[in-house]
Amino acid sequence: MRIILLLSFFTLFSYANMGEILYQGNCHTCHGYDKANSAPSAKAIQQRYKEVFEEKEAFIDFMREWIKLPKEESxxxxxxxxxxxxxxxxxxxDFTLNEVGNYLFETEF
Ligand code: HEC
Structure with a gap:
């Protein structure tokens, strides 16, 4: 019983951190958390995207598709x-972009 509890704890724990780990590995070099370096900060992206998309699903979907093909027009x-x-x-x-999108929606920067 104890082992099962421990295992489910680790599964939950790693799931919650997946987006953060993927963000650090894939985006953070250019997008700092709250400071713009070579690109807007995570905080600025979250603010702007939440102005346009209140719903998490729409926020993540738009961001995922834009990142696959960045275009000025969109x-x-x-x-x-x-x-x-x-x-x-x-x-x-897609897996990475969905996890990172979820992280960018949920996190307080
Ligand atoms: C090599 C640097 C670099 C990396 C790595 C990078 N980006 Fe960017 N990103 C940029 C730059 C520069 C901009 C600002 C110019 C632009 O919008 O195209 C930008 C803009 C954006 C925008 C704003 C798009 C809009 O609608 O205007 C989002 C959202 C974004 N990045 C998300 C991400 C995410 C999520 C990751 C990781 C999966 C990531 N970026 C990785 C350089 C990067």
């Missing part, structure tokens, strides 16, 4: 393109 933060240049196509898979 960008929600076009001023950032003028400042930093267009985000490159980086070939992330």
């Amino acid at each position: 960008a929600l933060m076009p001023d950032e393109i003028r400042k930093h240049g267009l985000m490159p196509i980086l070939g992330y898979d």
Whole structure:
């Protein structure tokens, strides 16, 4: 019984942290948490995306599809393109983008 409890604890724990780990590995070099370096911060992205999408699913779906093919015409933060240049196509898979999207929606930066 104890082992089962422990295992489910680890499963929950690692699930909750998946988006954060993927964000750190894939996005953080360019997107700092609350400071813009070579790209807008996670905080700024969250604010802008939540202005447009109240619902988590729509927030994640739009972000996932935009990241797969970044375009100025569909960008929600076009001023950032003028400042930093267009985000490159980086070939992330859907799983990564859904987890990172969830993390960006849920986290307080
Ligand atoms: C090599 C640097 C780099 C990496 C890595 C990177 N980005 Fe970006 N990203 C940028 C730059 C530069 C911009 C600002 C210009 C633009 O919007 O194209 C940007 C813009 C964005 C935007 C705003 C799009 C809009 O609607 O205007 C989102 C959302 C975003 N990135 C999410 C991510 C996520 C999530 C990851 C990781 C999975 C990631 N980026 C990885 C450089 C990067």
